[in-house]
Structure formats: C-alpha cells, structure tokens
Amino acid sequence: MRKMIAAMLSLVMLGSLAACGTKKGTEKKDGSGKKTVGIAMPSAKLERWNSDGDYLRSLFEKDGYEVKLIYSDNDSTRQNNDILGMLNEGVDLLLIAAVDSSTLTKSLEEAKAKEIPVVAYDRLIMNTNAVTYYISFDNSEVGRMQGEFVRDALDLENAKGPFNIEFISGDSADNNARFFFDGAYEALKKYINSGKLVSPSGKTTFEKTATKDWSTENAKTEMTRRLSAYFSGAKLDAVLCANDSTALGVEEAIEESYKLKNVPVITGQDGDNENLKKLVDGKQSMTVFKNVRDEASVAFEVSKRLLNDEVPTGKLVESLAVDVKYDSESYNNGVKYVQSYLLVPTVITKDNLQIMVNTGLYQWDAENKYIESVNKQ
Numbered sequence: 075m076r077k078m079i080a081a082m083l084s085l086v087m088l089g090s091l092a093a094c095g096t097k098k099g100t101e102k103k104d105g106s107g108k109k110t111v112g113i114a115m116p117s118a119k120l121e122r123w124n125s126d127g128d129y130l131r132s133l134f135e136k137d138g139y140e141v142k143l144i145y146s147d148n149d150s151t152r153q154n155n156d157i158l159g160m161l162n163e164g165v166d167l168l169l170i171a172a173v174d175s176s177t178l179t180k181s182l183e184e185a186k187a188k189e190i191p192v193v194a195y196d197r198l199i200m201n202t203n204a205v206t207y208y209i210s211f212d213n214s215e216v217g218r219m220q221g222e223f224v225r226d227a228l229d230l231e232n233a234k235g236p237f238n239i240e241f242i243s244g245d246s247a248d249n250n251a252r253f254f255f256d257g258a259y260e261a262l263k264k265y266i267n268s269g270k271l272v273s274p275s276g277k278t279t280f281e282k283t284a285t286k287d288w289s290t291e292n293a294k295t296e297m298t299r300r301l302s303a304y305f306s307g308a309k310l311d312a313v314l315c316a317n318d319s320t321a322l323g324v325e326e327a328i329e330e331s332y333k334l335k336n337v338p339v340i341t342g343q344d345g346d347n348e349n350l351k352k353l354v355d356g357k358q359s360m361t362v363f364k365n366v367r368d369e370a371s372v373a374f375e376v377s378k379r380l381l382n383d384e385v386p387t388g389k390l391v392e393s394l395a396v397d398v399k400y401d402s403e404s405y406n407n408g409v410k411y412v413q414s415y416l417l418v419p420t421v422i423t424k425d426n427l428q429i430m431v432n433t434g435l436y437q438w439d440a441e442n443k444y445i446e447s448v449n450k451q
C-alpha cells in the first residue's frame with residue numbers, strides 16, 4: 075500500500091514538474107500552432123500610437139505570428155484588464171506601452187506566473203521584475219533637444235533678456251514624461267537660475283506642469299488660464315511643450331487668448347501631421363521626430379529572439395539596421411535596471427522636413443508646401 079502511495083505521489087510530482095516547464099501561453103485555443111504576440115497600446119486617440127500599432131502588427135504578421143492588438147483609451151484599469159484578457163486567450167509574449175507605468179501589477183503577475191516575457195515598449199513599466207527588456211528613444215535626449223532649441227532660438231548665451239517661458243509637460247503617469255522635462259530643464263537651468271529666463275506663472279517643476287493624458291484639451295485649458303493670469307501685458311517668448319499633442323493645445327490657446335502679437339518659440343515631439351503643418355505656417359518652431367517604424371523594428375527583433383528562447387544582449391545592435399544603442403544603466407524601474415535599446419531622435423524644423431520625407435514615411439503634398447505621413451491617420 076505504502077509503495078502504491080509513493081508511486082502515485084511521484085507520478086503527481088512528475089506531472090506538476092512537466093506543467094512548470096510548459097508556458098501556459100503557448101496552449102493555442104485555435105490549434106494553429108502559430109505563436110501569438112499581444113500588443114497593448116495606450117490610446118488610439120493620439121496619432122503616434124496608431125502608427126506604432128500598425129507597424130508592429132505588420133512586422134509580426136509578415137513573419138508568421140498571430141497578433142492581438144489592443145488600445146485601452148488611456149484608461150489604466152482597462153489596460154490591466156485588457157492584458158489579463160489577452161493572457162487568458164493565450165499569448166506567447168507581451169509588448170506593452172503602458173498607460174500608467176505603475177498600475178499593471180495584476181496583469182504582470184499573471185504574465186510572470188505564465189512565464190510570458192514582457193517587453194516595455196516606449197514607456198518603462200515600473201516596480202516589477204516581470205519586464206525583461208525596454209525599447210524606446212533616448213528620452214532625456216529628447217528633452218535636451220527641446221531645451222537647447224529654446225536656448226539657441228532666444229540666443230540665451232548672448233542676449234540680455236530677461237525672457238518669459240512657460241513649461242507644459244507630459245502625463246505624470248508616463249515614466250517618459252519626467253525624463254523629457256528633466257532633459258529640457260537641465261539645458262535651461264543655468265538661465266533660469268541667473269534670472270535671464272523667467273516663468274511668470276512660477277510653474278517650473280514637473281509636478282506643476284504635468285498634463286493629464288497628454289491631452290490637447292487639458293494643455294489648452296492650462297495655457298489659457300496662464301495667459302489670462304500672467305500675460306495680460308507681458309510678452310511670452312517661449313513655451314517648452316513636451317510633445318505635439320500638448321503643443322497643439324498651447325497653439326490654440328495662444329491663437330484665441332494671447333493678445334500680444336509676437337510668435338513665441340514652441341517645442342514639440344512626434345512629428346504629428348497637424349503639427350508638421352504648424353511648422354510650415356510658423357506656429358510651431360520645432361518637433362522632435364522619433365521614427366516609430368525603427369522603434370517597432372527593434373522591438374520586433376528583440377521579441378523574436380525572446381520567442382525563440384534566446385537572450386538578446388548588447389551584441390544585437392550590431393545586426394540591426396537602425397541607429398540604436400544598448401544601455402543597461404539608465405533605466406531603473408524601481409526593482410532593477412532594465413536592459414534597454416534606445417533609438418536616436420532628430421530635431422525637425424520647417425527647414426529640414428526633407429529628413430522626414432527621406433524616411434519614406436512622409437511625403438510632400440501636391441504644392442510641395444506641407445508634408446504628411448504616407449498612411450495619414
């Protein structure tokens with residue numbers, strides 16, 4: 075009897091050991107045997123995430139993978155549930171651009187339990203060891219480019235000043251947003267400290283300048299408020315906007331409420347179609363272009379290796395056709411330094427739009443006046 079119980083016990087143990095070795099995500103409900111990639115994008119409302127989703131989907135599908143692509147309307151609870159749903163249906167890898175960098179605990183625990191690799195796409199996911207890699211642009215560099223653009227446009231090194239500047243930052247739930255702000259502030263700090271650059275609203279910290287959801291509407295409301303409170307007689311020389319969606323709101327506020335007729339220096343990021351027009355029309359001074367097709371291709375290459383049970387390292391960059399650096403020291407998510415692949419952004423003004431056209435992703439219009447993305451959203 076004892077022998078029988080021992081034999082039964084070892085069978086049970088063998089069974090559970092075998093179960094440990096099986097990634098639950100690979101059990102296909104449709105029986106196709108194809109591996110499935112779950113892609114979670116924050117919101118379909120912003121132009122860039124539509125492009126990212128499209129590029130990623132086509133790269134994986136062309137290579138024979140199944141793709142589940144979800145957008146969660148900038149709602150972090152919904153994104154958590156959407157990811158849980160994908161895990162439940164069965165995915166072999168997750169690629170996530172988080173709505174909120176810190177609130178995916180439940181779904182990430184589930185991914186970890188199922189041994190599904192999680193790659194943070196564009197935005198780092200915080201306080202978890204479930205994330206294996208991070209693919210993004212050099213976020214500090216984006217901010218630095220914006221800050222240095224303002225410095226040079228106002229000739230802060232030589233001009234007497236003082237100049238008035240306002241900061242409109244990104245969403246505080248997005249880990250990138252602080253990197254953008256810090257990068258920009260670092261480039262301007264010296265002039266703020268010396269009084270050459272002044273912020274009449276007194277809002278010169280990330281916390282005080284953050285914009286919920288990166289929304290155009292929220293940026294417009296905030297800028298309108300500051301214009302009426304601090305700029306009834308004062309000149310506005312520059313607005314450091316963290317990206318194009320917030321820049322649009324600022325531009326609308328200026329158009330409607332700013333009575334002094336000078337055009338301030340306005341920064342942006344992403345190269346959204348509407349903002350590219352504003353560059354030509356002189357309503358926005360620059361944008362930082364991040365080639366999302368390149369970002370998607372790096373994410374694809376890293377994911378592919380993970381799906382083949384390989385371990386991507388710094389060496390991978392040598393085989394990639396894009397300008398990207400490997401960095402294992404800059405992005406700490408609170409639990410560990412996440413191995414990162416960081417692409418290089420480019421400053422775009424009305425004078426070098428051809429750079430974007432040369433990527434093949436944008437084209438001139440019939441009058442050769444404006445450019446827009448080839449697959450216009």
Ligand code: GAL
Pocket residue numbers: 120122196197244248250251288317343344364
């Ligand atoms: C950031 C992203 C930017 C911008 C912003 C708003 O995380 O890096 O490119 O699009 O979100 O969606």
